[in-house]
Amino acid sequence: MRLSRYFLPTMKDNPKEAQVVSHRLMLRAGMIQQASAGIYSWLPLGFNVLQKIEQIVREEQNAAGAQEILMPTIQSADLWRDSGRYDDYGQEMLRITDRHDRDMLYGPTNEEQVTDIFRTHVRSYRNVPLNLYHIQWKFRDEVRPRFGIMRGREFLMKDAYSFDLDFEGARRSYNQMFVAYLKTFARMGLKAIPMVADTGPIGGDMSHEFIILADIGESEVYCHKDWLDLDVLTSEIDYQGDLQPIVDKFTKIYAATDEKHDPSLCPPEDLVSTRGIEVGQIFYFGTKYSEALGAKVSKPDGGEAVVHMGSYGIGVSRLVGGIIEASHDERGIIWPEPVAPFGVGVINIRTGDEACDAAAEDLYAKLTTAGREPLLDDRDERPGSKMADMDLIGLPWQIIIGPRGLKNGVVEVKNRKTGETEEMTPEAALNKLAR
RNA sequence: CGGAGUGUGGCGCAGUCUGGUAGCGCAUCCGUCUGGGGGACGGAAGGUCACAGGUUCGAAUCCUGUCACUCCGACCA
Known part of the structure; x- marks a missing residue:
């Protein structure tokens, strides 16, 4: 590309509204332009990086056996009434009415929709496990958008959903995504630490937030100092093999988010307390949606099983800011090679x-x-x-x-x-x- | 949603208290000289002063209302 022909509106001065480094640099480097609070246009340079990140996420999802689909941004309220979330979700959900006065919404997430796809087409245990993902724009009407692209209202997210016959299968699916996430973030030049996260009413040990350490992080996080010089995962992975040893290796060193922090699990002299940016979360939620929406398959013995599900998110657009937070100096951005525009x-x-x-x-x-x-x-x-x-x-x-x-x-x-x-x-x- | 604040040319700001017809730096355009870390000189273009209403001979400035955006906190990929 010739710069004389390239649309790259750089700025020498700092826009006053941008407080955090990544926001400032993205504006100065002509990557984005704010359209309204928490909503941005992506200019050529920013869009280029966004696509590079998206492609890495896609390749690693595919390698782990997930299959890409594309679900719409606008959803019907009916499905959400079935799951009970239409009333639960609150004001963060952007509600829309169409010309026929039907209730619609701009999707903040897609559990209902993907479960509907599954229940329509999958009837037999022979067709699971199944993991479907898409990379699509989401909207959450945050009360207070901030940090530029990192906490916008509209954001690009990869979300995958796994369907398994039972808990043991769900654990295998969970482990596949766990390892895929380690590889994905490592490829972007990031050290993302899987931290024990709140599982809500489901309980158990199957939720991790993947967090990169940064001063401007939105939440307080805790980890053992051994994390700081632990090598990221770069080896080839056999996703059909036993992944538990890899998962164990990366979970045995203490790391937890604020809500799950337990001081008794890590010697105080080894504990590092800092702030972090969440770039991904994986979650096992059992039969919450499959039960509500009737996603069942027939078992080998002729009975029926409600499928066990998990969901796995990566904040694709947030990663653009996250990478800049992790890699910049006083002169500007320093792109890791794999995501460089x-x-x-x-x-x-x-x-x-x-x-x-x-x-x-x-x-x-x-x-x-x-x-x-x-x-x-x-x-x-x-x-x-x-x-x-x-x-x-x-x-x-x-x-x-x-x-x-x-x-x-x-x-x-x-x-x-x-x-x-x-x-x-x-x-x-x-x-x-x-x- | 509580608290604080800001809207003046593309960006950063002054002017508002004390009303008199809008200014500075950078960026832009033309010309000349330049040329290894955001250069100099000369010329030019660009603004319904967020919007609406009011007070006044006269409003960026005073009054009332509205909208937008930002920051701190509580909440979230």
Whole structure:
């Protein structure tokens, strides 16, 4: 992409309404624009990142055996009356009336809808386990939206729903999602700690919130200090195998949210207390919705079983802010490579200079061919503002091409994260970054 | 939903107390000089001062109401 043609409205000044770092940087980097309280438009740079995150989530869900569907944003109130939640949900649910005066709602979640799909088509134990997920916009009419995209009213969420014959099956499904979440967040360069979470009226030990540590986190969290240098999960996973050992490994070290914190379970000298951002939650809720909505399958012995369900959410749009909170400096964003909107930023220090133009165009073409998704700053701007913009939008690598270096046959390769720069020939730069 | 606050050009702000026909920095456009960390000079464009009503010869400024947004708290992916 050429910056001269790319819609990237960056800002030098901080918008006053943005208090937290990620919100400020997203506005300054031209990623989003607020449409109304807690509702945002996504501009090209922000949308690019959102899609990269979405794709990682999708790949890991598929790898774990979940199947993607797409359910609507607008739902009928009838299903919610069946489950009893139409009256329970309260003001957070945005209620709408259509032209025929029928009660509709903008979905805050999809348990009812997915259960309806299941009960319509699945009648036999042979067709479970089943795990269906979708990545769709949700709306919750928060009283007080804040933190920019991280606590908006409209948000993009991946939600998966598992259906099993019994509790043991549900535990296997739960473990699959548990491990898939570890892999998903690790791929984004995040350390997300699974913390014991409140299971509500269901009870048991099958709910975890996946939390990344950050000062501006919305809730107080507690964990053993061993978490801080525990390696994230990167190995290949056989999802059909026994996942319990992996789950055990990541649950035996103490970590709990505020509500579930029990000081007796962790020596005080090892306890770390900090704030965290919840980026995912997994939950086993038994037969709550299957019972209410009649999702039953026939068993091998001819009887009927009400299916056991679980739901598994990932805040896709929230992750954009979460990643920035976890990875930035005073100059701007520092994208982890897997979610970076472009792989390499090529800065032509002096657009219009014959040698600079030629070198920049050549590198740009070759990086494009190599699949590195380069962003070429070919604008006629001052060097300072080009560098400031490139640092702000946080691409992992920069190649800086200027007359001074070219005189000696070199360009400068800069690592955004470490700030280290290295001079080398354009060919060497290409070899280093094209991989 | 309680508490606090803010609405003036794209962004950040001054002007409001003490009414007199709107200003500054950055950004934008044109020109010249520049050119490795947000440059200089000259010129230009851009505002129903959130909205509605009222007071007044005259309202960004005073009064009444409405709306929007932000921050702190309680609540949530």
